[in-house]
Amino acid sequence: MSRRGRLVERLLTPLADLLDDVLVELGSRRARAALMILAVGLSAGALQSSVGLSHQASAQIGADIAASTLDLVSVAVVPRPAHAGTTTARSGASARQILPDDTEARLAAVDMIADGGRRLDVSDSVSPVVTRLPSDQIKSSGNDDPPDVVAITSGYLRASRTPAPSDLSFFLDGHTSVAFLGSAAAEALGVPQTADPTGLQIWIDGQPFDVVGFVGSGQSAALSNAIVVPYAVGLAMVPDDSDSSVLVRTQPGAGAQVAKIVVNALRPDAPERLAVSPVVSVSDLRRGVSTQMDRLAAWSGAILMVLTILLIANSMVVAVMARTMEIGLRRALGCSRRRVAGVFLAEGVLVGFLGGLVGAGVSAVAVVAAAALNDWTAVLQPVWVAMGPAVGVMVGLIASAYPAARAAAISPALAVRSE
Amino acid sequence: MSLVELSEVTKTYDVSPPVHALCGVNLTVGEGERVAVLGRSGSGKSTLLNIVGLLDEPSSGSYLLAGRDVAAANDKVRDGLRAAFLGFVFQESHVLGNRTVAQNVWLGLMASGVPRAERGDLTQGVLERVGLTHRSDSLGRLLSGGEKQRLAVARAVVTSPKLLLADEPTGNLDDANAASILDLFDSQSATGVAVLVITHDARTARWADRVVRLVDGKMQPVLRSEL
């Protein structure tokens, strides 16, 4: 045999012997082996599935909570189908306009709506040139992200909780060429953000706009890089209002109900032209729930693990005593203390590994079953299949450490005297 | 050079009151020699066997095994010497009941680090010599007393030891079974294996080349005529 072959054999033979040894032992006491594997399997499975289920449950509960605390609804204009004919100009809306002029009034008429208003991102459909002076091109001050022209009504400002000088927001509902600047937009244009901007002007497509104030960053609207102009003024710059949307803030928790009726309040004649979507935000409450549930699941799983470790350790200590004669015989035949310890460690590892596989199966079944019962989407992570045996091997190693040490410590002279 | 050379070996068990199991034992066993140890119960025979077999350490005195001082050798050296030089046959045969006959033999081969590829042939060969080929797949616990003892001999000799240590190997056997064990020992000593056997049995004592008696932890020679 080659030197390398001999080296490989020297390394592999003890491992193969150990495996054979443990397999023979487990095979000769199958009921005991099965019980130990089952114990690891159940506890590893319980840990895995409780973590998995709590993850799923908390996600579900979080979604429920989010729905119950939902108070923002967004209504978007559905793009006109290509073949569609004329839309009748009723409800105060012209043919090129889906959202009626009295949108804000219609929203105000709904009980559960606190605030609401229209928004139109002018820069999305046309590209207006914004300058500081009539003749200027925009000065690029480091960023090539030019300010967006956004047309809104004062109702939108309130619904989005955007900080702005409220005594001047009535401008947004009129037809005057005025502008509020977001902080990034003001900086890009070189407009100083003073308390009294009287006399400051900017130019949009060569038209002068008086700067009347500045807007902060809203809770649900990013207007930092925006030139905010009155909705009617912005609407005049674009061919139609197909890029418009409506933001509605409802009474707390009324989001779901409002979502059902808001379209009919706006366009009872053509509800198909509007689409409603809730604006979901991740709340701290939700996160709190999921970490608490995860922690609870992890704790109960950990306690199960410890119980399993004690159970298996106990069973193996008993086995060590019952196998005292065998241990003495092995020592007499020339086995080292380490080899004797290895028999029990390997048994623990193998039982743990097999138990972990069982556990991965158990948890997969549990998660799928729970999901089916609750009408949730089952979330099965492939990493579990590996995690089960890994956890099992750890359990087996910890559980067999003490029995193995005891077996190694047995005096061979005494052991061969036992029967 | 003798295989085993014990001089002034004592063994005191540290219990209260202390037990002086061996008090200055001198014993030599030459290569291929058959030595029988007689003695009343509690005279220290098993203690002596454990010390010669490196399962226990003497409290004082010297022990040379194949010329090597092993009285205070470390575990690793002892384990290695047991695997390479020694074979044990215990009084209760110590057959593992939950393993097959072949697996019991395999245990000895594994401990001695015999390559896996050679184990099958060695096991078959030794089971044939002790007449257990047909029981090779039976569980150890199903064997009769005589079969168990033959299996124990097979397990001890399969690794070709230099010294066979047997503690009353024929104590529980009828005449025919006892004779077959002695025959197995004979075939071993014919190939140069030394045998140290503890016995109560006059027939086993007569079989040996030399007989000694332990009396209160001391060694006395025994004359042939006494047997």
Ligand SMILES: Nc1ncnc2c1ncn2[C@@H]1O[C@H](COP(=O)(O)OP(=O)(O)OP(=O)(O)O)[C@@H](O)[C@H]1O
């Ligand atoms: N580990 C021990 N601790 C304390 N005393 C021991 C121990 N082992 C043996 N003895 C004592 O040492 C003495 C010798 O015991 P040993 O087993 O060597 O006797 P033996 O000659 O083999 O007897 P038997 O023929 O009955 O097997 C006995 O008195 C025994 O009680």
Ligand SMILES: [Mg+2]
């Ligand atoms: Mg004895």
